[in-house]
Amino acid sequence: xxxxxxxxxxxxxxxxxxxxxxxxxxxxxxxxxxxxxxxxxxxxxxxxxxxxxxxxxxxxxxxxxxxxxxxxxxxxxxxxxxxxxxxxxxxxxxxxxxxxxxxxxxxxxxxxxxxxxxxxxxxxxxxxxxxxxxxxxxxxxxxxxxxxxxxxxxxxxxxxxxxxxxxxxxxxxxxxxxxxxxxxxxxxxxxxxxxxxxxxxxxxxxxxxxxxxxxxxxxxxxxxxxxx
Amino acid sequence: xxxxxxxxxxxxxxxxxxxxxxxxxxxxxxxxxxxxxxxxxxxxxxxxxxxxxxxxxxxxxxxxxxxxxxxxxxxxxxxxxxxxxxxxxxxxxxxxxxxxxxxxxxxxxxxxxxxxxxxxxxxxxxxxxxxxxxxxxxxxxxxxxxxxxxxxxxxxxxxxxxxxxxxxxxxxxxxxxxxxxxxxxxxxxxxxxxxxxxxxxxxxxxxxxxxxxxxxxxxxxxxxxxxxxxxxxxxxxxxxxxxxxxxxxxxxxxxxxxxxxxxxxxxxxxxxxxxxxxxxxxxxxxxxxxxxxxxxxxxxxxxxxxx
Numbered sequence: 001x002x003x004x005x006x007x008x009x010x011x012x013x014x015x016x017x018x019x020x021x022x023x024x025x026x027x028x029x030x031x032x033x034x035x036x037x038x039x040x041x042x043x044x045x046x047x048x049x050x051x052x053x054x055x056x057x058x059x060x061x062x063x064x065x066x067x068x069x070x071x072x073x074x075x076x077x078x079x080x081x082x083x084x085x086x087x088x089x090x091x092x093x094x095x096x097x098x099x100x101x102x103x104x105x106x107x108x109x110x111x112x113x114x115x116x117x118x119x120x121x122x123x124x125x126x127x128x129x130x131x132x133x134x135x136x137x138x139x140x141x142x143x144x145x146x147x148x149x150x151x152x153x154x155x156x157x158x159x160x161x162x163x164x165x166x167x168x169x170x171x172x173x174x175x176x177x178x179x180x181x182x183x184x185x186x187x188x189x190x191x192x193x194x195x196x197x198x199x200x201x202x203x204x205x206x207x208x209x210x211x212x213x214x215x216x217x218x219x220x221x222x223x224x225x226x227x228x
Numbered sequence: 229x230x231x232x233x234x235x236x237x238x239x240x241x242x243x244x245x246x247x248x249x250x251x252x253x254x255x256x257x258x259x260x261x262x263x264x265x266x267x268x269x270x271x272x273x274x275x276x277x278x279x280x281x282x283x284x285x286x287x288x289x290x291x292x293x294x295x296x297x298x299x300x301x302x303x304x305x306x307x308x309x310x311x312x313x314x315x316x317x318x319x320x321x322x323x324x325x326x327x328x329x330x331x332x333x334x335x336x337x338x339x340x341x342x343x344x345x346x347x348x349x350x351x352x353x354x355x356x357x358x359x360x361x362x363x364x365x366x367x368x369x370x371x372x373x374x375x376x377x378x379x380x381x382x383x384x385x386x387x388x389x390x391x392x393x394x395x396x397x398x399x400x401x402x403x404x405x406x407x408x409x410x411x412x413x414x415x416x417x418x419x420x421x422x423x424x425x426x427x428x429x430x431x432x433x434x435x436x437x438x439x440x441x442x443x444x445x446x447x448x449x450x451x452x453x454x455x456x457x458x459x460x461x462x463x464x465x466x467x468x469x470x471x472x473x474x475x476x477x478x479x480x481x482x483x484x485x486x487x488x489x490x491x492x493x494x495x496x497x498x499x500x501x502x503x504x505x506x507x508x509x510x511x512x513x514x515x516x517x518x519x520x521x522x523x524x525x526x527x528x529x530x531x532x533x534x535x
């Protein structure tokens with residue numbers, strides 16, 4: 001499903017490597033947690049997978065697509081296959097909750113009929129049917145993150161990347177988000193979660209890959225939080 | 229599919245325009261001011277150019293002929309002048325016609341009229357010459373100093389009026405240059421202001437553009453709603469500026485009429501607007517939409533570059 005082979009990323013020539021010779025294989029339907037302190041390379045890793053950044057060296061291939069052969073104009077099509085959830089939600093402020101989710105389908109040219117049946121479905125899944133007509137600024141952080149998840153899932157992606165999705169949330173809301181991710185994974189979507197929340201990592205009992213200074217220092221099938 | 233996409237882009241553009249509220253209003257007002265500036269300066273320059281044209285049409289020279297000039301020589305001279313591509317019109321004024329004009333001019337002054345009657349008709353026959361471009365009049369002069377016409381010509385009015393004509397010329401050229409200079413300066417200034425306004429409007433949405441890219445939108449899917457917002461600035465700007473110009477001229481024409489007496493200058497200016505309403509509407513709409521689309525397009529380009 002997801003292959004990274006000897007991937008390194010350097011932002012400035014003089015600076016240290018953000019990622020240093022990383023090789024990972026993530027299988028379909030897996031739930032993988034990337035753990036690391038700030039600056040360990042978690043965000044760089046997700047940016048490489050969504051093609052926001054390109055690796056300085058090494059190869060990345062996802063679902064059979066070799067990133068080195070990907071043309072700039074094909075990037076939007078790639079992104080429609082990967083759902084992404086961010087720490088800062090990244091909702092469109094001028095659109096309602098309904099429109100935010102519908103937008104992910106509109107960009108792909110999906111018909112109005114499909115959109116009208118699909119959007120309420122995902123809204124129901126994240127428990128926000130009643131907020132469809134609200135604007136993002138009228139929602140709480142936890143609700144906004146649920147909208148972001150609904151948007152990431154609306155076009156049935158094979159992969160869902162959640163980059164520190166609980167970073168801005170209180171424990172109760174954080175757990176609601178994690179429960180949602182588990183549910184999504186049960187339905188067959190590969191989930192990649194990056195976090196440095198010890199409690200969540202230890203409770204999940206999933207595969208944990210620990211990053212430190214851009215290197216993988218641990219990769220355990222049922223892992224625990226291993227940083228000080 | 230194509231229709232659906234078009235509908236979505238147009239709808240998004242409209243909805244964004246409405247939800248932007250103050251920012252849209254500000255951009256539309258700046259657009260209105262830009263269009264008013266462009267229109268007012270264009271109208272002023274057209275009126276000015278027409279005025280100058282009218283004055284220049286009045287500039288001509290008279291070549292006074294000796295009584296001894298033969299009709300053959302006069303005929304040849306007339307033909308030579310007519311064949312000159314710079315010459316617009318040559319009129320032959322006979323002695324009798326000259327007398328008639330004199331009588332008409334001084335109909336109210338019997339003393340002057342009678343003085344001429346008593347001395348027979350001393351007025352010379354003449355050729356009145358107009359050129360397309362009055363500055364070309366000077367180039368006609370040498371032929372009257374050379375044979376075969378030298379002996380037939382008693383005097384050319386140009387020499388007398390040369391200074392006045394030259395001065396008038398310099399003045400009209402100067403006014404034209406200043407008019408267009410001012411117009412260009414004001415239009416450029418307002419273009420820069422509207423461009424910066426639109427650029428600022430798009431800048432405030434730059435994080436949205438990033439999000440749209442991350443969700444998988446094609447560059448044109450991101451760009452078009454912004455271009456439609458630009459078109460709307462142009463359309464509403466046109467409507468508002470026409471309304472403002474209409475009201476201003478209406479008020480102006482009322483006060484003009486009060487000042488100069490009814491049915492005069494004010495009505496003429498207002499009539500000019502009403503006659504040219506179609507072209508003005510078209511011009512403003514074209515200018516407004518072009519400015520809106522080009523500014524938005526240029527402003528958004530930098531945010532769309534990176535994938």
